[in-house]
Amino acid sequence: xxxxxxxxxxxxxxxxxxxxxxxxxxxxxxxxxxxxxxxxxxxxxxxxxxxxxxxxxxxxxxxxxxxxxxxxxxxxxxxxxxxxxxxxxxxxxxxxxxxxxxxxxxxxxxxxxxxxxxxxxxxxxxxxxxxxxxxxxxxxxxxxxxxxxxxxxxxxxxxxxxxxxxxxxxxxxxxxxxxxxxxxxxxxxxxxxxxxxxxxxxxxxxxxxxxxxxxxxxxxxxxxxxxxxxxxxxxxxxxxxxxxxxxxxxxxxxxxxxxxxxxxxxxxxxxxxxxxxxxxxxxxxxxxxxxxxxxxxxxxxxxxxxxxxxxxxxxxxxxxxxxxxx
Numbered sequence: 001x002x003x004x005x006x007x008x009x010x011x012x013x014x015x016x017x018x019x020x021x022x023x024x025x026x027x028x029x030x031x032x033x034x035x036x037x038x039x040x041x042x043x044x045x046x047x048x049x050x051x052x053x054x055x056x057x058x059x060x061x062x063x064x065x066x067x068x069x070x071x072x073x074x075x076x077x078x079x080x081x082x083x084x085x086x087x088x089x090x091x092x093x094x095x096x097x098x099x100x101x102x103x104x105x106x107x108x109x110x111x112x113x114x115x116x117x118x119x120x121x122x123x124x125x126x127x128x129x130x131x132x133x134x135x136x137x138x139x140x141x142x143x144x145x146x147x148x149x150x151x152x153x154x155x156x157x158x159x160x161x162x163x164x165x166x167x168x169x170x171x172x173x174x175x176x177x178x179x180x181x182x183x184x185x186x187x188x189x190x191x192x193x194x195x196x197x198x199x200x201x202x203x204x205x206x207x208x209x210x211x212x213x214x215x216x217x218x219x220x221x222x223x224x225x226x227x228x229x230x231x232x233x234x235x236x237x238x239x240x241x242x243x244x245x246x247x248x249x250x251x252x253x254x255x256x257x258x259x260x261x262x263x264x265x266x267x268x269x270x271x272x273x274x275x276x277x278x279x280x281x282x283x284x285x286x287x288x289x290x291x292x293x294x295x296x297x298x299x300x301x302x303x304x305x306x307x308x309x310x311x312x313x314x315x316x317x318x319x320x321x322x323x324x325x326x
Contacts, residue, residue, distance in 0.1 A: 009069040013061050022050060023057040026067065035164040042069060079108050081123035082115065089150065089294050094286050095163075096125065096138075096153040099296040102273045106142040106151070121153060128155060140164060141174075141238055146256075148299045149176070149278025159286040166283050167238060173282030174235040176243055177221070177298065177321070179275035179305065180252040181261065184229040188219040191246040195239040204259060205241040207249045214239040216246045221321065224313040228255065230306070232279075243276060255305075269305035277302055 011029060023043060027036035034042075042048050043057045047070040050059060061067070087099040098117070100106070105116045118137060121128060128137035138154040140163040154160035166172045196211025198204040205211075215236035222230040229252065233243050241260070247253055248260035255261070256271035269275075282293035298306070298321070306317060 006073055007071050009071065011067040011069065013063050013065040013067070015063045020060065021057065022048070022055055022059045022061050022067075025061050026069070030069075033161075035161050036168055037164060042071070045072075047072065079113065079116075079118060079122070081126065082119035083123050084115065084117075084120035086117070086120050086124060089296060090292075092287070094155050094159040096121070096155065097281065097294050098151055098153065100143050100148060100151060100278075102146050102148050102299055102301070105145050107139055125153075125155060128153075141167060141172075143278055144241065144244075144274075144276075146273030147276045147278065148273075148296075148302070150281040150294055150296050151278065152281065152283065154286070162286040163283060170236055171284065173280060173293065174238070174278065175280040176233045176235070177277045177279045177302075178231050178233050178243060178247065179255045179269075179302070180229045180231060180247050181227070181255055182229065182252045183223055183226040184218075184220055184231065184250070184252050186220075189217075191216045191218070191250065193246060193249060195242055195245050205239070205245050207245060212239055213237060214242050214246065216243055221318050222315055224309045224315055227313075228309060230317075244274065269308060270301055271305055272301050275302050275305065 009030070011026070013025070023036055023039050026039045026048075027034065030039070039048075040057045043055065046054055048055065049068045050061065051066055087101065088096065089099050090097040100117060107118045108114075108116050118139070122137065125138075138156075138160055140152050140154055140160060143149060143151055152163060154163055163172070192213075192215045193207040194209065194211030195205050195214040196208045198206040199208060217234040217236065218231045220229055220231055224230070233247075235242065239245075244254050244257055244260045248257075248262070253261040255275040256268050257274040257276075261274075277298050278296070279298070280293065280295050282291065284290065285292050297303070309315065310317060
């Protein structure tokens with residue numbers, strides 16, 4: 001992405017307007033170019049000045065305020081395409097829906113510069129380089145390395161902003177099937193607990209008072225004695241490790257989770273990673289506005305674990321989950 005210069009945008013808040021928060025105001029004013037999350041990132045990087053001073057995203061703006069936004073050029077690329085097979089569920093000229101396998105890292109990071117989903121996507125769609133201005137071309141949301149299932153990739157900036165806006169507006173349907181340790185007492189419920197960096201182990205997330213708002217709805221699908229509970233979890237927000245942290249916080253961690261399961265990790269019930277699968281994904285198509293929904297069957301190790309529990313506890317899985325696996 002060499003050769004693209006840094007640019008500066010200048011915005012003056014209109015007279016007679018109750019502008020509110022800086023990030024909300026700019027996201028609305030510049031909705032054709034930036035998402036709110038992108039605005040917040042620019043503010044956090046010190047690339048936004050309000051009347052000549054560095055503000056916070058939550059700073060209130062008033063009529064007549066002068067705002068300068070420095071937009072850095074996209075980062076230079078050293079991530080190359082790799083011919084890695086992808087399980088493509090859907091594709092058109094604007095989006096790509098992928099069923100991610102266990103063990104695949106979504107985007108390059110320290111220790112994972114090769115073999116990622118981004119490397120595979122670049123081989124399939126070379127034109128995505130630089131979408132979003134970073135080394136995650138077109139990635140709208142991500143899944144952890146050992147979480148399987150559906151995610152959507154945008155093929156251009158407009159589709160990326162549209163889909164990110166839908167996520168921020170809580171319009172995207174993201175449902176996960178998770179197997180938890182222990183017997184979850186309530187048939188359904190909501191975990192509303194802020195998630196942020198663990199105060200001691202910075203590689204982990206935790207429920208902390210200073211964390212960002214995080215809300216997970218759940219419904220029990222099946223119980224296997226007092227040992228395990230299978231749930232359908234729905235994200236209202238999308239914080240790092242949200243589902244894993246929330247259920248661990250309840251005392252019912254995701255089975256096979258080597259970070260939050262408090263003891264047992266990979267290998268339990270023959271699982272190769274955590275029993276967490278993004279099974280359903282729904283959103284409005286960026287081109288037509290038509291609502292579309294997709295589903296992906298459980299990976300083999302997750303399905304085999306459930307079949308083992310079915311036989312052991314004489315329980316019956318929901319019909320839709322069984323049909324999805326065939």
